[in-house]
Amino acid sequence: MNPNGYVNIVGRTKDMISRGGEKIFTKEVEEFLYTFPKVSDVQVIGVPSRKYGEEVMAWIKLKLGATATGEELKEYCKGKIAYFKIPSYFKFTDDFPMTVTGKIQKFEMREISTKELGLEEAATIKTA
Numbered sequence: 001m002n003p004n005g006y007v008n009i010v011g012r013t014k015d016m017i018s019r020g021g022e023k024i025f026t027k028e029v030e031e032f033l034y035t036f037p038k039v040s041d042v043q044v045i046g047v048p049s050r051k052y053g054e055e056v057m058a059w060i061k062l063k064l065g066a067t068a069t070g071e072e073l074k075e076y077c078k079g080k081i082a083y084f085k086i087p088s089y090f091k092f093t094d095d096f097p098m099t100v101t102g103k104i105q106k107f108e109m110r111e112i113s114t115k116e117l118g119l120e121e122a123a124t125i126k127t128a
Contacts (some may be wrong), residue, residue, distance in 0.1 A: 015027065015106075017044075017045075017046035017054045017055075017056055018046070018053055018054055019046070019049070019052045019053065019054050019055060019056060019084055020051070020053065020084070022082075022084045024046075024056060024084065024085050026043075026044040026045065026046075026106075027044075028085070029044045029056060029058070029081070029085050029087070030042050030043065030058075032080065032081050032085075033058055033060070033073070033077075036068075036073060037063075038062050038063055038066040038067075038068045039060055039061070039062065039068075040061045040063045040064075040066075041096075042058055042060050042061070043058070043059045043096055043104055043106065043109060044056060044057070044058050044087065045059070045106050045109050045110050045113065046110070047089060047110060047113050047114055047117060047119055048114060048122035048123040048125070049088075049119070049122055050121070050122040050125060053125075055087075055089065056084075056086070056087040056088055056089075057087055057089040057090070057113055058073070058087040058089070058090050058091070059091045059093050059096060059109055060073070060090055060091065061093060061094065061096075062092060068092070069090075070087075070089070070090035073087070074086055074087070089117060091113065091116070096109065097109055097112070
């Protein structure tokens with residue numbers, strides 16, 4: 001808690017994305033993306049956005065031999081989930097950052113994504 005009484009939630013408790021005032025639960029988006037036939041595993045995170053505060057990003061592991069694009073996944077989502085829940089960014093990967101005990105490190109995914117997408121400036125913006 002800072003001196004003004006505000007709290008900044010980080011880490012495992014940060015499984016909700018606030019995109020322009022809309023609350024998005026990462027688990028809900030993950031469960032939907034699992035229905036895409038080519039997806040083997042998925043993790044959804046929030047990444048910084050100058051306009052909305054946060055945007056939705058999905059890290060995707062594809063099934064062996066499968067190929068897909070972000071546009072293909074976006075098209076699959078349209079009309080099936082709310083427009084604001086559709087990930088703006090996709091990262092196709094073979095593995096997720098994990099602890100030695102096998103827990104996925106979403107905070108690490110957010111840091112990696114922020115750098116790769118060039119969103120460092122947006123990450124410095126403080127919201128209420």
